Amino acid sequence: YYNLSAAWLTYFFSVHNAWVSYLPKPLRDEIVNQGGFVADVFAPIGQVEECEGGYYVSGKYNFVSGINYCDWVGVGAMMKFDDSDKPERVGICLKVSDLEVVKNWDSLGLRGSGSNTLVVDKVFVKPEAILRFNKIIECSQPPEKDFDQDYLYYNTPFYPGFYVGFAAMAVGGAERVLNEFEKHTAGRIRFSGVVEKESPTSQRVLAELSIEMESAKALLNQYIVMMEQDKGGSYEGARYKAIRATIIDKCVNIGVKSLLTLGGHALLKGHPVELFARDLIAIATHITSLYEDGIHGYGRHLFGFKTGIQG
Structure with missing residues (x-):
């Protein structure tokens, strides 16, 4: 409601720290205790080369939100494991001090998010630094039993929980726009002398x-109800994505039409x-927020086609 770049980082730093809980204990403790x-x-654009004792990782990653303020980062790649018959997407945990940050974030919106480019040049990692998302999808709870059993995040499908913040922050930003629209309309007088709040046009808008x-708020509540109900087994990933994309699309419409x-x-x-309005548009351009993709995927799902959408 007050600053969407701050909301973006607050959400990202919370959710990004969450996946650390799925790492092996020694590395997890190192990250948590370092603070x-x-x-x-x-x-999944990274190149992974096997070597003695681990792997070398290389790649150039754009739009790394908040990287200016971070000590750790997870990057994506595709890897093949002995217990799987095909490559799978993984996250690889790295120290930012081992990498190069290219400060080139000059965007339409979310300018305060510091979403710069990251260059990884043949950085060595041990196997325990590699997070297999397929394993998390099978069970969203962390590997040890000593955790809050009632915490919703550990009792809902991983990806819908991971992505819920995009829709939530969009709702907060749109609510601010709507209040500003009402305030500025009430104090506006046109050249003709008409008080704008008495205009049928602005009243209708x-x-x-x-x-x-x-x-948008009702859809967000529905999304959360679904999270509370889907506590294991199969779930409709395409439905989650379509609802989230629709919420964000409605919020962008509020921003643009108010402007x-x-x-x-x-x-x-x-x-x-x-x-x-600029920040809401920027949220809508995120890969998990794209309206056309979300609606198309849900339509395919409703007709029984496999979409591969995980939330």
Whole structure:
């Protein structure tokens, strides 16, 4: 509601530290006790070369949110293991001090997230630094039994829980935009002398966007209800993604339409509606938020096609 870049990092630092709990105990304890933030970019583009005692990892990763403030990072790659008949996507935990951060983040929105580029150049890792996501999907609970049994995150499918924050922060940002739209409309007088809050146009827009806000919140509540119900076994990953993408699409619509309706003064750099509209658009461009992908995948799922969407 106050700053979407701050919300983005708050969410990311929480959820990124969460996957650390699935690492082997010695490495997990080292990361937790060291106390540094954890970033990640799990696009499976890394090159992994087996060597004595472990592996060499290389790759160039873009859009690593919060990397400016982190001591640890997880990067993605595809690897083949002896107990599997095909390559699988993995996360590899690295120390940021062993890597190069290229500060090239100059974006339309979420400028405060520090989502810069990371260069990994033949960095050695031990096998325990490799996180197999397929194993987590099978059981979202950490390897030891000494954990909070009632914690929702450990009792819901891994990916829907991992991604819920995108929709949640979009709802908070859209709510701020809607309040700003109402405030600025109430104080606006057109050249003709008409008080804008008395205009049927702005009245209709406020009503329409308020209903969109109610709809987005209701869908987010439904998403959480699904998380509470799906405590093991199969679940509808495509449905989760479609609901999340729809929430974010509605929130972007609130931002853009508020900006267009308020007119020129809302275009000034730093105006709350201008700032939040840009940030909402940036959230919607994230790979897990793409509306067309989410809706298409859900449609395929409803007709019985396998989508591979995990949430």
